[in-house]
Amino acid sequence: DQQVKQNSPSLSVQEGRISILNCDYTNSMFDYFLWYKKYPAEGPTFLISISSIKDKNEDGRFTVFLNKSAKHLSLHIVPSQPGDSAVYFCAASTTFSSGSARQLTFGSGTQLTVLP
Amino acid sequence: GAVVSQHPSWVICKSGTSVKIECRSLDFQATTMFWYRQFPKQSLMLMATSNEGSKATYEQGVEKDKFLINHASLTLSTLTVTSAHPEDSSFYICSASRPLEQPQHFGDGTRLSIL
Numbered sequence: 001d002q003q004v005k006q007n008s009p010s011l012s013v014q015e016g017r018i019s020i021l022n023c024d025y026t027n028s029m030f031d032y033f034l035w036y037k038k039y040p041a042e043g044p045t046f047l048i049s050i051s052s053i054k055d056k057n058e059d060g061r062f063t064v065f066l067n068k069s070a071k072h073l074s075l076h077i078v079p080s081q082p083g084d085s086a087v088y089f090c091a092a093s094t095t096f097s098s099g100s101a102r103q104l105t106f107g108s109g110t111q112l113t114v115l116p
Numbered sequence: 117g118a119v120v121s122q123h124p125s126w127v128i129c130k131s132g133t134s135v136k137i138e139c140r141s142l143d144f145q146a147t148t149m150f151w152y153r154q155f156p157k158q159s160l161m162l163m164a165t166s167n168e169g170s171k172a173t174y175e176q177g178v179e180k181d182k183f184l185i186n187h188a189s190l191t192l193s194t195l196t197v198t199s200a201h202p203e204d205s206s207f208y209i210c211s212a213s214r215p216l217e218q219p220q221h222f223g224d225g226t227r228l229s230i231l
Contacts, residue, residue: 034219041207041225041227042224043224043225045222046219049218089159089160102213103165106159106161107159
């Protein structure tokens, strides 16, 4: 059973427009959510995160929105740039029992292509 | 700069060989590191949690005797794929986070190809 779902395997947008990537989760115990960007043959790179006590977090061109009642989060990239083309993974976590580290559960990823 | 270093980045070897992959935290001590596996065009699947000074915690379905994890120091965890077979070919990635901080930082991964 997938606890974190990214239902769109791919998304294409025009340069300068907004990219919206979506993610749904089922485990109500998740209290921290992250977005990672990944290029082929590389490890994921952290982009932005949000705690469950917030509903929005913004960092430059990237904004993450969290709707706890709907168990849904989204990543907005505006304006989109060709360099943003990559696979974007949504991840969720709960507090590890020791409080020192958190296991991440990943979605299946969305390939974003920004067209020049 | 890089926070987590993983080595080697690519391994090609014969079936039956054992392969060791290293994961290092570069400027912090990591009591916990995580090992993931990714198949082509699929998500990252957590294999195990590596705990410094104690046994690793494996996820359901991951063979402990096949994937040996050693976390002997606060900056180094190793994953050894024992007696590797072609079905073990995959992309293996480790991660670590600074103590009491988020987020997890990932190594660049190891592409393992078993012939």
